[in-house]
Amino acid sequence: MKIGDALKHYRVKPGGKVDLSALDAGDFSLFPEGGKGASVEVFNQLRDELQSLQKVLYAQNKHRVLVVLQAMDTGGKDGCVKHVFSQVDPQGLAVTAFKKPSEEDLAHDFLWRVHPHVPANGQIAIFNRSHYEDILAVRVKKLFGDEVWKRRYRHVVEFERMLAEEGTTIIKMFLHISKDEQKRRLESRLANPAKYWKFNPDDLSDRARWSEFQTAYEDLIEKTSTEQAPWFIIPANRKWYRNLIVARILVDTLRGLKMDFPTVNWDPRSVVID
Secondary structure (H helix, E strand, C coil), X not given: CCCCCHHHHCEXXXXXXXXXXXXXXXXXXXXXXXXXXXXXXXXXXHHHHHHHHHHHHHHHCCCXXXXXXXXXXXXXXXXXXXXXXXXXXHHHEEEEECCCCCHHHHCCXXXXXXXXXXXXXXXXXXXXXXXXXXXHHHHHCCCCCHHHHHHHHHHHXXXXXXXXXXXXXXXXXXXXXXXXHHHHHHHHHHCXXXXXXXXXXXXXXXXXXXXXXXXXHHHHHHHHCCCCCCEEXXXXXXXXXXXXXXXXXXXXXXXXXXXXXXXXXXXXXXXXXX
């Protein structure tokens, strides 16, 4: 069983309007005849292909890939990275989690802490949260005046344009969960002592601002989904479907780079190893 064209289906077109309340976080329309059990074989095939494509990416040492993951709390960023990239060679993979800025970070421009972590040739870099936190948190929590976060839309668009023009393929994914699903996931953490460490009481204050965050995300995605750095809104209530869609988008994007292993200027048949 195959999965549909996720690249087109979940991509936010530049200039398009976003209404998260109208998007079903439990959607599984690109795998309608399947389910969690049926998805395992398809997902494993995609994960294996991602591994193969990453080997070529690393060997060719030409292309760079940046994957940006954003979500509300409990949206599944960690789980997505864990499952989708589990077969990828860590030599060519780097994951960076952007948390609350340090004093040193705040002493510089807001992109200062981000730029050192963008991918080099042959690498895939994953941002688990990203430079977009410096728009979202600043806006919703009113950390600075409105003029600060408003001008940052332009800054990140130009930053990503520069990366793209220098050879970086950018894939930005918003893992979309419902408020009810977030409640269930938070409660599951409180019900399991092994998950207490994952629960942060501050998550509840952010949950109280749910509608404000949703509005901020809608505005952010509308203003920063561009041809060179598109956003994809991924239904994430069903973890198996989230992983399937993310893997499909990554595989199709890497296929589109039309990569090949580098050629050598010597004849392998002439080599004799004693």
